[in-house]
Amino acid sequence: MNQLSQETSPYLLQHANNPVHWKAWNEDSLAEAKEKNKLIIISIGYSACHWCHVMEHESFEDQQVADVMNAHFVNIKVDREERPDVDAVYMKAIQIMIGRGGWPLNVVTLPDGRPIWGGTYFRKQEWMQTLGQLQQIYQSAPEKMMEYAEKLHQGIQSIGIVPNENKETPIDQEQITSLVEKWEAHFDWDFGGMASAPKFMMPNNYHFLLRFAYQKKDNQLLEFVNITLTRMAFGGVFDTVDGGFSRYSVDNKWHVPHFEKMLYDNGQLVSLYSDAYKLTGNPLYKEIIEKTLSFVERELLNPEGGFYCALDADSLNAENHLEEGAFYVWKIPQLKMIIGDDFELFSQVFNINTFGLWEDGNYVLIQNQSLDEIAKQNTIAVSTLEKKKKTWEQKLYIEREKRSKPRLDDKCLTSWNAIMLKGFVDAYKALEEPKYLELALQNAHFIIKNLWSIDGNLFHNYKNKKSTINGYLEDYGWVIAGFINLYEVTFEEKWLLDAKQLTDYSLEHFYDEKLGFFAFTSNLDKALITSHHETEDNVIPASNSVMGKNLFQLGLYFENSHYEKVAERMLQNILPRISHPSVYSNWLDLALNYSEKNKELAVCGEKALEYCSKINSLYLPNVILAGTQKVSGLPFLKDRFVAGQTLFYVCQNKTCQTPSNDFQKIVSDLI
Template sequence: MRILLLNALLIAILFSCNSNKEEPVQEHKYTNELINETSPYLLQHAHNPVDWRGWNSNTLQKAKDENKLMIISIGYAACHWCHVMERESFEDSTVAAKMNADFISVKVDREERPDVDQIYINAVTLLTGSAGWPLNVITLPDGRPIWGGTYFKKDDWLAALEQVQRAYEENPQKLEEYASKLEQGIKNMDLITLNTGDLDLKNYPTEEILATWENNFDRTLGGTDRAPKFMMPNNYEFLLRSAVENDDQELLDYVTLTLDKIAYGGVYDQIGGGFARYSTDKKWHVPHFEKMLYDNAQLVSLYSDAYLVTKDPLYKEVVEETLEFIEREMTTSEGAFYSSLDADSESETGELEEGTYYIYTEAELKDQLGNDFELFKTYYNINSYGKWEGEHYVLIRNQPEAEIIEEFDISEETLQQKKDSWRSKLLNYRNKRAKPRLDDKTQTSWNA
């Protein structure tokens, strides 16, 4: 009897263990020291074959002890081209073997260490005339930069590593001299001459500066007359204030044209609210899809001020929708704010792709909107004007609502109801997709 009871108990235990479906633990081929970091950006690189280390005293001492050059690679979680270079180079075993053999490789989150970022941004600006992210710099063992740039294709990156390492082996003294000159240049960039004279802001040449600035105005599509186009909200805050204070209608028209085109464009999320980082084209259509907290905060202020001046309901709508986006997707349970949303998310194939969360095919839109599709098609240009890549569209407007109302013989109230319905349906639809990765850092300077 006891044996039967024991057998029954063992069977019950085994059945219980087998029926407990736990999530399998993901195994990684590589794990480096970044696994001990808290930054989402650094953790994204924790399973690269590159032997990445964080920026700390132990890492810096290791470079000195081993007399090795350092690779300082700086970026942030929402940086699309940082992810591209990771896929092409830092996940490649050949590249990793070279980096691990000859260099001490350091990953830095620029939002976590803006002080480190500023030093090497200045260095690359001096070296190349411009800088951005990803920022990749090679330094002497003591951290002084000798070479750098931004994004590199795999073959170009490997070639650069070979050349710099060879120069270090064959003529280290020359690199020492070069590093000293560059160091002095970086220090000089931060020097400010003390003005001991009386400050006379009344005679500051604002009009001359504005006249030069106006040469670059795009008076058809707004913003500056080039691509890519950044929103630069502080610039338009200044221009808006200048136009109002000086009763300059022409300047005010330019500012409102710019704000209209941005709000009409794909750089503004027509379905979920909020602004992407910048536009890759002149008409504000195709963005780099990452959404940064600080961009959206400044643009909410800009559109609020523009609404105070113009009472344009478009600006009020943009402010309300952007704040709804921030509350929905960028706010912690304690009421603080996250840092950013990535440009990339998983496609149906499981690959990370830029913008895939935000775009639609015509077939998807027809299926979700039914009889409303024809009106939606005109309102958001599901045509050659709004097409992006393949069969996908990035929503963009190019008509004021008054023209849509007249063309379709509907009331303003009916159009608003339809817009609310479209946004609800399409937001629910895209929320079934894999969402962009969230950088859940809460930074004091961005929240204060």
């Protein structure tokens, strides 16, 4: 057993019994490398990563490999979810070296942490051979390595730096239109998403495109977004039996997923489907929301109100071996036995045919027709088919629960919890199900109690009643966003005041005045080999774009010109550099806030909450909502409460219309 046995991360604990003398990323491990003048192997992964498990089994569990690693290297294992700062730095290095990245991420560095070689997954012999060569070079010609390390280090430092040009230029709405037109060339009109494989859901892309289509009244673009959301919901990437989405699809039709289920995907997708349901009323979207939140509550909610991180891609198969997707796939004899006389109809719905076949006789359930279409083909009522589908899924669920479940990553991460909190609030807005708000509030109190210290900082992680890692910008950004969202459905100003407190802390400890962006790590933390300013939106939007949207909204609520200026300046620096809009979709969403369509609405009066629910059930992405049932000290609401009346104030560009008590007129003005 190595030093990882002392850690709480499920990923690190998976490696605790490897013969490799793994250490965790900490000052002692890094100091040992310098003291002994040894190269460092930094191996980064996460608990639900399939190829991380494969490399562990092939190499890190092998004594021959361990002997090579232990003899000549200081070996450090990193959970990328616990240490996204470390992962980001070495991911930049890999992208420079080999032009791509992924996990497992394996890097060899000098004793000071500067990288000299790396890649992703390696087979045993290649891994051993390369390590041997690197050690030989380090002994015979260390100056060559140091020269290369310095050049690479300079390259890493330059990646992602956006020059702060201090241009106070108007936000060009036409540029956004041009970027969307350029983006459309890559749309897959058959299956939705981008015309490539593998396919990631990228919920923020469709959050933006949905809003853009709505505001521009672009019905063709709206159709594309709905095709995408429908195909994702029909695909094997969505677990129709138990709810929840897997991380991505390996093919172009959303059929066969990499089977891990991540909290951050499901939180964002619930928010996306909630917005889409508000706009379309599509019952399929409601089903997706309800099933996903049921899955999250059942499988990922801890007793304290926090959310666990993930379910693994791998699970034990019938032969008791770990196998990717073993928990989720079906063979025809099993299905016939479970479904019985309805098997032929079931096969039509879920494509137990060549379209739905994966490999080795395994089927991943996928739809390519609506229940309406299949009901017509079989001359049965849609309601009858809907009932049958629910019955089939219940039978499959009962049978599947007898299998060995995927392993659970039972740590809690602050940012991911806040993403899921926001998902529950957005679902509450769309469906008005009180339980969703209850769970969101429960999670918010969990964050405040366990992840927000008396010194004002957030922690990043929580497990076994311990938080050990200082929070990153992503933690602040998403918690602030979650608290703002709670305010929008409760009108409790406590949530805005908490959000403001965290924002002020972020400005003090993360904001880089010179660059005009927020650093990913606090200025109280020990510096890595380079700083990281996250500006590109990925599967999770960039922490800077999340903060930009928070600052925009809080600037309005608190009439804080500094918040507004920081948000606008970031956006002004980003927009001229956008060539691939899919990588900046959250920034583009922020840019839409500066269009003539954007408005603010204040609801003041005893019935404010009643109207709040009605407003939140509408798709109004261009409206910032505030309200109160009493006299308020919030600057945006100051002097707007009149006893005995419920008044609506519509504002734009800091100018408000005459207050009205006509709700229907107000709604028509906003839509």
